[in-house]
Amino acid sequence: MKAADKHSKIIHAATKVFAKKGFFNARISDIAKEAKVADGTIYLYFNNKFDILISVFEEEIGSLVEQVTKSLSVEPDPRKKLEIFATRHLTMMKKNKNLAEVIQIELRQSAKLIKDYRNNKFSEYIDIISTIIKLGQEQHIYRADIKPGIAKRAFFGALDEISRIWSISLETEYSVDDTISQIMTIFLSGMLVTHTE
Amino acid sequence: MKAADKHSKIIHAATKVFAKKGFFNARISDIAKEAKVADGTIYLYFNNKFDILISVFEEEIGSLVEQVTKSLSVEPDPRKKLEIFATRHLTMMKKNKNLAEVIQIELRQSAKLIKDYRNNKFSEYIDIISTIIKLGQEQHIYRADIKPGIAKRAFFGALDEISRIWSISLETEYSVDDTISQIMTIFLSGMLVTHTE
Amino acid sequence: MKAADKHSKIIHAATKVFAKKGFFNARISDIAKEAKVADGTIYLYFNNKFDILISVFEEEIGSLVEQVTKSLSVEPDPRKKLEIFATRHLTMMKKNKNLAEVIQIELRQSAKLIKDYRNNKFSEYIDIISTIIKLGQEQHIYRADIKPGIAKRAFFGALDEISRIWSISLETEYSVDDTISQIMTIFLSGMLVTHTE
Amino acid sequence: MKAADKHSKIIHAATKVFAKKGFFNARISDIAKEAKVADGTIYLYFNNKFDILISVFEEEIGSLVEQVTKSLSVEPDPRKKLEIFATRHLTMMKKNKNLAEVIQIELRQSAKLIKDYRNNKFSEYIDIISTIIKLGQEQHIYRADIKPGIAKRAFFGALDEISRIWSISLETEYSVDDTISQIMTIFLSGMLVTHTE
DNA sequence: TATGAATGAGGTTTCATTCAT
DNA sequence: TATGAATGAAACCTCATTCAT
Numbered sequence: 001m002k003a004a005d006k007h008s009k010i011i012h013a014a015t016k017v018f019a020k021k022g023f024f025n026a027r028i029s030d031i032a033k034e035a036k037v038a039d040g041t042i043y044l045y046f047n048n049k050f051d052i053l054i055s056v057f058e059e060e061i062g063s064l065v066e067q068v069t070k071s072l073s074v075e076p077d078p079r080k081k082l083e084i085f086a087t088r089h090l091t092m093m094k095k096n097k098n099l100a101e102v103i104q105i106e107l108r109q110s111a112k113l114i115k116d117y118r119n120n121k122f123s124e125y126i127d128i129i130s131t132i133i134k135l136g137q138e139q140h141i142y143r144a145d146i147k148p149g150i151a152k153r154a155f156f157g158a159l160d161e162i163s164r165i166w167s168i169s170l171e172t173e174y175s176v177d178d179t180i181s182q183i184m185t186i187f188l189s190g191m192l193v194t195h196t197e
Numbered sequence: 198m199k200a201a202d203k204h205s206k207i208i209h210a211a212t213k214v215f216a217k218k219g220f221f222n223a224r225i226s227d228i229a230k231e232a233k234v235a236d237g238t239i240y241l242y243f244n245n246k247f248d249i250l251i252s253v254f255e256e257e258i259g260s261l262v263e264q265v266t267k268s269l270s271v272e273p274d275p276r277k278k279l280e281i282f283a284t285r286h287l288t289m290m291k292k293n294k295n296l297a298e299v300i301q302i303e304l305r306q307s308a309k310l311i312k313d314y315r316n317n318k319f320s321e322y323i324d325i326i327s328t329i330i331k332l333g334q335e336q337h338i339y340r341a342d343i344k345p346g347i348a349k350r351a352f353f354g355a356l357d358e359i360s361r362i363w364s365i366s367l368e369t370e371y372s373v374d375d376t377i378s379q380i381m382t383i384f385l386s387g388m389l390v391t392h393t394e
Numbered sequence: 395m396k397a398a399d400k401h402s403k404i405i406h407a408a409t410k411v412f413a414k415k416g417f418f419n420a421r422i423s424d425i426a427k428e429a430k431v432a433d434g435t436i437y438l439y440f441n442n443k444f445d446i447l448i449s450v451f452e453e454e455i456g457s458l459v460e461q462v463t464k465s466l467s468v469e470p471d472p473r474k475k476l477e478i479f480a481t482r483h484l485t486m487m488k489k490n491k492n493l494a495e496v497i498q499i500e501l502r503q504s505a506k507l508i509k510d511y512r513n514n515k516f517s518e519y520i521d522i523i524s525t526i527i528k529l530g531q532e533q534h535i536y537r538a539d540i541k542p543g544i545a546k547r548a549f550f551g552a553l554d555e556i557s558r559i560w561s562i563s564l565e566t567e568y569s570v571d572d573t574i575s576q577i578m579t580i581f582l583s584g585m586l587v588t589h590t591e
Numbered sequence: 592m593k594a595a596d597k598h599s600k601i602i603h604a605a606t607k608v609f610a611k612k613g614f615f616n617a618r619i620s621d622i623a624k625e626a627k628v629a630d631g632t633i634y635l636y637f638n639n640k641f642d643i644l645i646s647v648f649e650e651e652i653g654s655l656v657e658q659v660t661k662s663l664s665v666e667p668d669p670r671k672k673l674e675i676f677a678t679r680h681l682t683m684m685k686k687n688k689n690l691a692e693v694i695q696i697e698l699r700q701s702a703k704l705i706k707d708y709r710n711n712k713f714s715e716y717i718d719i720i721s722t723i724i725k726l727g728q729e730q731h732i733y734r735a736d737i738k739p740g741i742a743k744r745a746f747f748g749a750l751d752e753i754s755r756i757w758s759i760s761l762e763t764e765y766s767v768d769d770t771i772s773q774i775m776t777i778f779l780s781g782m783l784v785t786h787t788e
Numbered sequence: 789t790a791t792g793a794a795t796g797a798g799g800t801t802t803c804a805t806t807c808a809t
Numbered sequence: 810t811a812t813g814a815a816t817g818a819a820a821c822c823t824c825a826t827t828c829a830t
Contacts, residue, residue, distance in 0.1 A: 397810090400810095423813095426813095431811080431812090432811060432812040432813055433812080433813065433814095434811070434812055434813060434814095435810080435811055435812070435813095438810065438811075
């Protein structure tokens with residue numbers, strides 16, 4: 001097995017374990033067992049436990065960015081692009097609960113633990129949203145007075161809070177489609193009744 | 198000093214320490230020192246470390262619910278009510294960074310750690326939003342097709358993600374007012390350019 | 395309530411609690427609760443936890459000595475005296491399981507913990523046996539080559555080990571009477587088949 | 592060093608420390624220091640402190656059973672067998688004071704602490720006595736009316752109480768030989784003067 | 789590279805004892 | 810005398826990390 005393979009095997013194992021137990025409750029030996037390597041082997045690929053967490057983000061979110069970017073590239077309409085982002089995000093979070101939990105919980109932990117960890121990949125991911133909004137503004141589809149820097153957080157926050165509930169409660173009140181539909185309505189048209197007739 | 202006072206003194210100390218270090222990195226002795234009591238004294242008021250965390254939520258969010266409810270009671274307009282909620286929430290999070298961090302980080306931790314902790318007070322808090330939306334729907338101000346159960350999460354998630362950034366980054370790109378204005382525009386009118394003229 | 399009463403109330407409570415939980419697992423607050431006094435009150439009557447244990451011995455065994463001595467005083471026959479001692483001891487241990495356990499377990503603990511605790515009352519109790527033996531030797535009923543100092547321990551040890559089993563196992567294979575009969579046979583006549591005919 | 596060696600090294604260290612301080616006063620770090628391993632190492636071999644105590648019994652008494660059984664195997668006479676048992680027991684207790692104390696004190700503690708610990712090895716040890724008695728009864732050497740189940744406890748209790756005194760008092764009033772002689776006289780022939788002439 | 793036994797620092801919790809009331 | 814809230818020392822146990830093989 002190549003080094004890169006083992007590295008990624010550990011990353012995946014760690015994602016699973018962090019998701020299940022949380023960063024602090026996860027033991028290195030749990031990750032080692034999940035990855036089927038010896039405890040000591042982990043330290044040949046990572047500096048310490050925290051380094052694993054950071055790597056999990058970088059790799060998992062990195063691949064998320066890749067997938068989403070690819071999906072978006074074939075769609076020119078900024079409205080549709082936003083919907084695609086939401087769909088891909090929620091679908092992924094529903095499918096990959098491990099990743100979902102790691103993002104929801106550990107993202108916050110880690111942001112706190114090391115101020116100098118810039119969440120590069122994560123920023124990149126969020127910035128996909130603002131890029132879409134800017135594009136829409138250039139095309140006069142999105143209101144010019146919307147600040148992409150705030151809107152991207154509002155949009156991501158909305159999606160994240162919804163998928164958070166999916167993670168902790170077994171029942172899923174609303175389907176992905178229902179949710180997308182609601183989110184798009186709210187973010188595109190707002191909640192007010194429109195009296196345009 | 199009365200028992201109730203000491204209880205609340207420990208709660209406030211714990212909020213501070215949890216915010217600064219996170220639940221897992223916080224030591225009981227940190228909380229004790231902050232509260233100016235002996236380590237053992239804490240166990241006269243709480244069963245264990247986790248019980249402190251739960252209590253912090255219940256009490257801090259409980260008082261948040263109280264304040265917000267009071268503010269809302271004097272305003273009949275559902276549009277304004279939503280704005281008041283956003284304003285009070287963001288203002289509080291900006292002012293009380295400890296509480297903000299505890300909500301953002303530990304809320305997620307605890308939800309994960311004990312599935313049977315129903316986050317009663319927190320649910321109550323979030324439900325203020327859905328109650329406002331329902332009221333607005335009855336008055337035909339908010340669209341009937343908006344599902345309050347989803348919208349409340351979207352709205353809270355948006356606010357929470359924004360205040361999360363405030364907590365971790367020292368620079369404050371946007372003021373509370375700016376942010377409120379953006380959030381209200383998005384949630385009430387949406388991001389699309391309206392061609393009603 | 396007089397001081398002496400409270401003192402003895404605590405002693406009895408302690409005997410109960412020590413028997414149930416053992417000295418180390420017993421908490422002062424357990425004893426206080428059992429005695430229906432405040433924790434601090436105990437320290438008005440005893441110097442520390444260990445002092446309570448010593449006092450329990452002195453008092454409980456003291457009263458045992460008194461009772462046994464009284465029973466023995468009316469019986470002149472050394473053979474019967476020994477039987478009375480065995481009967482009283484086993485009956486008491488069976489009736490007062492608390493005392494039994496305290497003797498069996500804590501006697502050994504305490505003897506170890508403080509070398510300078512001479513178990514005065516306990517020695518006095520054991521010496522009742524050697525006194526009986528000496529009396530019997532004077533009357534040429536007991537063999538002159540029996541050393542009372544060893545025989546007293548053998549006799550007490552035999553009784554104690556038997557009552558120990560009673561304490562830990564719920565089933566009581568043998569009755570007190572059966573046991574006495576066996577013990578007296580062994581100690582008086584030995585286990586060998588006698589070919590005197 | 593092999594794992595088995597380290598296991599046994601810890602057992603011996605624990606026996607020593609428990610004997611010296613008693614189970615409750617013994618600290619894990621005491622045992623670790625005595626065994627010249629790190630505190631944590633102990634938990635690679637034992638589940639918890641109590642598990643160490645149980646293991647000490649099983650191992651130490653197990654080897655006692657082995658030795659005694661071996662000594663007995665070459666002696667056919669039930670009278671001599673009993674004497675051999677007493678001699679080996681008392682000799683061992685005098686030589687290995689640590690083991691003696693652990694048996695005397697902790698045997699009682701542990702029997703109390705966990706009702707479901709059956710003291711397997713210890714029962715096996717005691718049952719050596721009843722087996723000898725039964726053998727003697729078959730050969731019409733020991734009285735048929737002696738109940739081996741009671742007699743075994745009486746015999747063991749007698750030996751144990753005597754060795755208990757050896758442990759706690761430095762002076763040794765009686766030698767092993769003296770004691771054996773007394774014990775055998777009592778248990779075989781009883782204390783009564785025999786008028787067979 | 790890989791292993792996994794060993795390390796030892798560190799934290800939660802308990803509880804005997806004190807002391808202000 | 811009596812109380813019981815407060816104290817704070819102490820110990821079991823965990824687990825990230827190391828290192829000899």
